[in-house]
Amino acid sequence: MPQAVGQPPDAVQHLYVTGVAADGLAGVNLSPGTAPRLAGKPTPIPDGISIKGVAASPDGKFVYVGPLGDEGIAAFAVHPDGTLTEVAGSPAPSHAFGSLAVAADGKHLYATTTENARGVVTSFAINADGLPVRSGSVELDLTTHAGMMAVAPDGRNLYVADYFGNHIIQLPLGADGIPGQPRQRIDAGGTPVMPGVSPDGRFLYVSNELFGQVTAFRLGADGSLAEVPGSPFPAGIAPHGVTFSPDASRVYVPNAGGNSISGYRVGADGALTALPASPYSVGETIGLPGQIFGSRNGDRVYAVGVATIDVAVTARVLTMDVLADGSLRPGAEPLDTGQLFVDGPLADITP
Numbered sequence: 001m002p003q004a005v006g007q008p009p010d011a012v013q014h015l016y017v018t019g020v021a022a023d024g025l026a027g028v029n030l031s032p033g034t035a036p037r038l039a040g041k042p043t044p045i046p047d048g049i050s051i052k053g054v055a056a057s058p059d060g061k062f063v064y065v066g067p068l069g070d071e072g073i074a075a076f077a078v079h080p081d082g083t084l085t086e087v088a089g090s091p092a093p094s095h096a097f098g099s100l101a102v103a104a105d106g107k108h109l110y111a112t113t114t115e116n117a118r119g120v121v122t123s124f125a126i127n128a129d130g131l132p133v134r135s136g137s138v139e140l141d142l143t144t145h146a147g148m149m150a151v152a153p154d155g156r157n158l159y160v161a162d163y164f165g166n167h168i169i170q171l172p173l174g175a176d177g178i179p180g181q182p183r184q185r186i187d188a189g190g191t192p193v194m195p196g197v198s199p200d201g202r203f204l205y206v207s208n209e210l211f212g213q214v215t216a217f218r219l220g221a222d223g224s225l226a227e228v229p230g231s232p233f234p235a236g237i238a239p240h241g242v243t244f245s246p247d248a249s250r251v252y253v254p255n256a257g258g259n260s261i262s263g264y265r266v267g268a269d270g271a272l273t274a275l276p277a278s279p280y281s282v283g284e285t286i287g288l289p290g291q292i293f294g295s296r297n298g299d300r301v302y303a304v305g306v307a308t309i310d311v312a313v314t315a316r317v318l319t320m321d322v323l324a325d326g327s328l329r330p331g332a333e334p335l336d337t338g339q340l341f342v343d344g345p346l347a348d349i350t351p
Helices: 344-348
Strands: 003-005 013-017 024-030 051-056 062-067 074-078 084-086 097-102 108-115 118-126 132-139 149-151 157-162 167-172 184-187 192-197 203-208 213-219 225-227 250-255 260-266 272-274 288-294 300-307 314-322 328-330 335-340
Touching: 013 051, 013 300, 013 314, 024 335, 062 097, 097 149, 108 132, 108 149, 118 157, 149 192, 157 192, 167 192, 184 225, 203 250, 250 288, 260 288
Parallel strands: 003 051, 051 097
Antiparallel strands: 003 013, 013 024, 051 062, 062 074, 074 084, 097 108, 108 118, 118 132, 149 157, 157 167, 167 184, 192 203, 203 213, 213 225, 250 260, 260 272, 288 300, 300 314, 314 328, 314 335
């Protein structure tokens, strides 16, 4: 469950990797023109927390780690070198949940939780010192926990993947960041896993894990979703996370079951067209690629191997250089984070 931390285009970008079989949070520094490198030793996770999700504030100040149970959400302050210090008062109380997401302004944190055997989205206000404080919640019409989420860049809507119900649920967000009652529930193809909203706020894409597709939506003025003509678009085996080029003109999706990355050009209407030579093989170097992040200047994407049935295999970060036509080729040698993963958490990685 990695999470990239936003920085200016010429600054060091940080990536944080952990898993349910790990006892720490590994930081990776991503610098323009150099190979990824570890940011010191992994940061220990508070005793009792079993990792289920990771999220970072877009301003790069804080990283949040969430539990499988009721241990609470751990908050960490990010130092310039990528190392972490736990925030005073952490972990913040929380019920069991599936994923985390932080609003673009860095002031609100969202968790998909399970309360009384029902799916719930819980909101937290983030204090100036980075500690999340529960601010509200809304129950969804689900019989299991809600899945992964994406927050619109303008902070006005939250989109939740209903993996077992095959829907995306739109929740309006108030000025206080608290989610309102669901406004829309739209078919998103089979087993939608990881939704992502384009940086320009025009489109939402979600990978369909068991169907090898990507479903595309156009966002209306009120944040409502309308499926893009021609959607869903073909991907590889078991597609997962979604990432965008900085100008939102391209989309990349890792295919965990196919050891490859699919690349697409985004049309004016949001339709996806395969980039030259897509999909791009990652070989056997990183295990199954389940998550992907782009560099802030758009010259690289980083694929993270996050799924394996062999606990002796640790998560690796593979650099892929972005060519002029948007196609990808392997760059620096993979970096071993030393973190252990299992197959389940793939459905809980937040980009």
